[in-house]
Amino acid sequence: MIFQSGALLIAILGTYALKHLHIFGERDYKVAQGIVFNMTLPCAIILSFATNRHDMRMLWIVLFGFFACAIPLFVVFLGSRGDERNYRAFQMLNASGLNLGAFCLPVVQTFMGASAGLPIIMLDIGNATVATAGSLTITRTLLHMDDNFRSLPLSLRLRNIAHDFLGSISFDIYMLMLVFMFLHITIPQPIITLITPFANANAFCAMAMIGLMMEIPDNRKDRIELLKVIAWRAVFGVIIAVAAWFILPFDMRIREIIVLGSFAPITIFSTKFTDSLTGNAKLAGFSLTVTAILSLIVMTILHALLPTA
Template sequence: MLFQACSLLLVIVGAYALKHLHVFGERDYKVAQGLVFNLTLPCAIILSFATNKHDMRMLWIVLFGFFACLIPLFVVYFGSRGDERNYRAFQMLNASGLNLGAFCLPVVQTFMGASAGLPVIMLDIGNATVATAGSLTITRTLLHMDDNFKALPLALRLRNIARDFLGSISFDIYMLMLVFMFLHITIPQPIVTLITPFANANAFCAMAMIGLMMEVPDNRKDKVELAKVIAWRAVFGVLIALAAWFLLPFDVRIREIIVLGSFAPITIFSTKFTDSLTGNAKLAGFSLTVTAVISLVVMTALHAALPVA
């Protein structure tokens, strides 16, 4: 297990090193992002649905994921009062939300096998409802950061929000698989065979993407704000993990998977929204990388410590 975790960390470090050896350019991470969000992650989602039984009780995990992402957003809004508006936005966007599809899914499947993917995906359906667009809208509105958005008619605001959601292929696949689950539709075996190589590449591509995004900020204030985000996420991670372990009506294996997911790093959407609202792309990318490394260490330790199902 330790070697599995180290192999994932090595991909992050290797991609970062290759960027600084000028094998990759500063913005080549967008290629990896395109592969993960439009190809490998959607295939991994479909494969997990196709190869696991769909217990309707899993819908409780969807609801759990929704509140696990939404509540921290408002807690940080009230807890960050007194800070500069741009840094409040950074804290709100990066202290809430869980990077489940692009990070937790490949890590958990590396540790526990392909069958461990379905609980992660169900958790991410609820989480993604907020993280893929809702967090941006809430942060922008509460902090009064976009006068143009406020000036739009209600119909256009709703259309822009809907476009944010539906523009994410991964979110669309989540919703489609949820419909398949309700209608008891089975994914045909030829499709499963076709997408398996792409799904298996998700772990490597996701870790490489994180490594390519990494860049150390030289602003002391940025580093202080990142420390605040790490502290926020540590508190929320513990609370979410305790709630999952003691409240969710599932066996030990599924509860362990949700506990691991509670300590997932900052989402890719948070880095994108941070860049668009504050213009601080370097801090956004570095924050994702730092929390990814911390998450990998914590998830490895928890997997070793929790009871084996």
């Protein structure tokens, strides 16, 4: 297990080193993002649905994921009063939401096999309803940011929000697989065979993307705000994990998977929204990398310590 975690960490740090050796450029992470979000992650989602039994009780995990993402957003809004507006936006966007599809899914599948992917995906369906677009709308509304958005007619605002959701291929795949689950539709074997190599590449591509995004900020205030976000996420992670372990009506294996997911890092969408609202892309990328490394350490320890069925 240590070697599995080490391999994922090497993928992050290795691509970061290659960037500083000028083998990769400063904005090459966008290529990696395109590959992960439009190819490897959708294939990993489909493969997990296609190769696992669908228990309708797992819809409880969807609901749990929604509250696990939404509640922290409002708690941080109240708890960050007195800070500068841009930094409040940074805290709200980055202290809430779980990076499940691009980070936790490959990590958990590396630890526990491909069958561990389905609970993470169900958790991410609920999480993604907020993280992929809702958090941006809520943050800029509560903090009175983005006057252009506020000046639009209600119909255009709703259209923009819908575009944010439907423009994500991963979110669309989540919704499609949920429909397949309700209708008991199975994925044909030729499609499974076709997508398997792309799904298997998701772990490396996701870690490489994080390494390419990493850049250390030179602003002391930025570093302090990052520490606040890490503290927020640690508190929320513990609360979500304890709730998952004692409340969710599933066996120990599934509860362990959700507990590991509770300590997932900052989402890719949060970094994108931070850049668009505050213009601080360097802090956003570095925050994702730091929390990804911390999450990998915590998830490895928890997987070793938690009891198994």
